[in-house]
Amino acid sequence: MSDNVTEIDGSRYEAEVLRSAVPVVLDFYSTECPPCEALAPKFESVAEQFAGRARFIKVFRQGNRELAQKLGVTGSPTLVFFKDGVEVGERMSGEEIKKSALKAQVDALV
Amino acid sequence: MAERYDVIVIGAGPAGLAAAIYAARARLKTLVVDESVPGGQVKTTHKVSNYPGFAEDVSGKELAQAFTAQATRFGAKIAKAIEITGHELSGKMKTLTLDEEDEVEAPVVIAATGAKPRELGLPGESKFKGRGISWCATCDGAYFDGKDIHVIGGGNSAVEEALFLTQFAKSVTIIHQFDEFQAEPASVHEAYENPKIKVLLSHEPRAFHGEGSLQSVEVEDLKTKERKRLPTDGVFIFIGMVPRTDLLKGYIQLAQGGYVETSEAMETKVPGLFAAGDLRVKRFRQITTAVADGTIAALAAQKYLKEYRA
Numbered sequence: 298m299s300d301n302v303t304e305i306d307g308s309r310y311e312a313e314v315l316r317s318a319v320p321v322v323l324d325f326y327s328t329e330c331p332p333c334e335a336l337a338p339k340f341e342s343v344a345e346q347f348a349g350r351a352r353f354i355k356v357f358r359q360g361n362r363e364l365a366q367k368l369g370v371t372g373s374p375t376l377v378f379f380k381d382g383v384e385v386g387e388r389m390s391g392e393e394i395k396k397s398a399l400k401a402q403v404d405a406l407v
Numbered sequence: 408m409a410e411r412y413d414v415i416v417i418g419a420g421p422a423g424l425a426a427a428i429y430a431a432r433a434r435l436k437t438l439v440v441d442e443s444v445p446g447g448q449v450k451t452t453h454k455v456s457n458y459p460g461f462a463e464d465v466s467g468k469e470l471a472q473a474f475t476a477q478a479t480r481f482g483a484k485i486a487k488a489i490e491i492t493g494h495e496l497s498g499k500m501k502t503l504t505l506d507e508e509d510e511v512e513a514p515v516v517i518a519a520t521g522a523k524p525r526e527l528g529l530p531g532e533s534k535f536k537g538r539g540i541s542w543c544a545t546c547d548g549a550y551f552d553g554k555d556i557h558v559i560g561g562g563n564s565a566v567e568e569a570l571f572l573t574q575f576a577k578s579v580t581i582i583h584q585f586d587e588f589q590a591e592p593a594s595v596h597e598a599y600e601n602p603k604i605k606v607l608l609s610h611e612p613r614a615f616h617g618e619g620s621l622q623s624v625e626v627e628d629l630k631t632k633e634r635k636r637l638p639t640d641g642v643f644i645f646i647g648m649v650p651r652t653d654l655l656k657g658y659i660q661l662a663q664g665g666y667v668e669t670s671e672a673m674e675t676k677v678p679g680l681f682a683a684g685d686l687r688v689k690r691f692r693q694i695t696t697a698v699a700d701g702t703i704a705a706l707a708a709q710k711y712l713k714e715y716r717a
Contacts (some may be wrong), residue, residue: 330546332452335443338488342506345554350605360551369620372537372547390537392443393523395491396506 299342303351304355307364313354313384320351320406322399325365325374327358335376339396350407352385382404409502409510413436416517416706417654418504419485420447421694422684423519424474425701426708431481433709436509439478440489440503449546449694450501450650450686452564453571458516460700468545469518470694488502494681495593496658499715514715515679515708518655519701522648522685522692527559531615539621540642544568547643548575557582558623565645566590566598572643573603578607580637582612582626600716615642650686662688673704679715681708 305313314321324340326333331342344353358365358373368384375390376399384404409457414430418425419441429460430437444450461470475688478483495506502512524542526532532540541547548571556576557567561583569579581598588595588607598604607626613634614625623636650665659675663666667682669675675682683700685692 327546327549329468329549330543331444331446331471332543332546333490365550369538371539371550371620372541372543373550375537388537391542391609395442397492 301348302341302353302355304357307356307361308354310364313352314379317330317352317379317382319349320373320385320403321379322351322353322403323377323379324353324355325358325370325373325377326355330373332394333374335392336394339399343399346400347403347407351403366375378402378406409512412436412511412513413712414438414515414517414705415440415503415511415513416483416503416519417441417443417491418447418519418521418651418684419443419475419487420519420521420684420697421474422521422697422701422704423447423517425698426517426519426683427478427483427485428474428481429473429702429705430708431478431483434482435709435712438482438513439483439485440443440491440505440511441487442487442490444487444704445475445485447697449707450472451543452567452607453545454567455694459649460528491654494654495525496655497677501652501679515681515712517673517683517701517704518652518675518686519682519683519684519704520654520686520695522650522652524644525647525649527612527644527646529612529614531617531621535615535617535621535642538619539617539640540615542644544571544643547641548572550643551576553577555638556580556641556643557637557639558643558645559583560587560645560647561588561590561608562645562647563590564565564596566594568643568645569604570594570597574602576641578603578605580607582610582624584609584611584629612634633680633686641656648685648692654688655680655682658667671703672707673700674707674711 378386413435416439449467450471485602492507610626666688673681683704684697
């Protein structure tokens with residue numbers, strides 16, 4: 298994982314996501330999930346492009362069941378977008394997440 | 408300057424990787440691009456039982472890795488998680504723009520983009536995508552530990568993935584429109600024997616409901632026309648596939664359903680543009696038939712390249 302992507306566990310959700318000064322993209326991922334493997338390099342690449350302007354945070358779903366449940370996330374990968382402590386925009390999930398679409402959505406937030 | 412290849416394969420599923428194995432072994436400079444990781448639909452299939460050469464069941468992921476390793480061993484370059492952002496496939500030299508940055512070109516392009524899971528097109532379906540509705544049991548099955556879930560469909564994928572999901576779920580109800588399954592008898596038998604699996608035949612889903620997350624699936628009994636809402640924690644949809652052929656639209660006339668018509672040698676109407684695998688018009692779509700298509704496309708491409716250079 299590069300410097301531009303951080304991994305957190307559920308206990309850091311409030312501090313890192315809700316109280317972030319910049320928009321956040323939260324990525325729920327799982328093991329045994331090829332679409333998650335496919336998303337990882339795209340996520341890294343977009344994170345690099347928005348370094349300093351948005352935060353890109355990963356959460357390992359199997360280890361953070363409660364947070365996934367709280368946000369109603371039932372599939373991996375799922376990207377949830379936050380600005381000023383509230384969820385904004387459309388979630389993205391599954392194998393069809395395109396780098397250009399992710400970039401466009403983050404662009405609209407920063 | 409565009410990087411030059413002999414063959415560019417679009418799609419790293421069984422068809423594309425078989426084409427890459429044959430092309431690379433023929434010492435053609437071969438690039439395979441895929442928007443995901445290699446393996447196509449196989450990589451998320453939990454178990455493959457009918458692929459010759461494997462006496463025991465093999466996981467789809469392992470099979471996909473074996474295809475990939477074999478293609479790589481012969482020198483094919485596999486570029487994963489790549490989005491094709493530009494393309495010109497009609498000329499003698501075909502070019503692709505990858506991730507808005509890199510240009511690649513080759514006289515031969517083999518389109519092996521396969522198919523993606525079909526959506527039902529019902530109210531609530533896109534709203535609950537990732538919030539209770541899934542198309543990938545290996546990816547999302549573990550989310551439903553101890554839950555009561557539903558599987559929609561009655562073919563091989565539906566029945567086999569339902570069996571896989573019983574590892575996690577408390578109960579799995581298969582909803583199928585016909586009064587019997589289309590899946591192979593061996594899997595159907597196993598499903599009926601499994602105490603966690605319930606079966607609802609002659610029913611079709613009509614809508615998905617819930618506050619925030621999915622809470623129920625509305626079904627219609629096709630015999631009585633009666634509708635009811637079944638409470639559910641999650642729904643997995645396996646109702647077949649649709650071809651991924653958007654890229655080819657501008658170059659060839661697509662057949663009904665968006666499939667690609669080819670010659671027996673996998674040629675499209677555009678010289679140097681071949682198509683292989685599930686995106687083709689054909690009767691049976693299996694890993695074995697995809698691999699056969701990829702083989703033929705690569706052999707035909709070799710012949711084409713000889714004439715092209717002559």
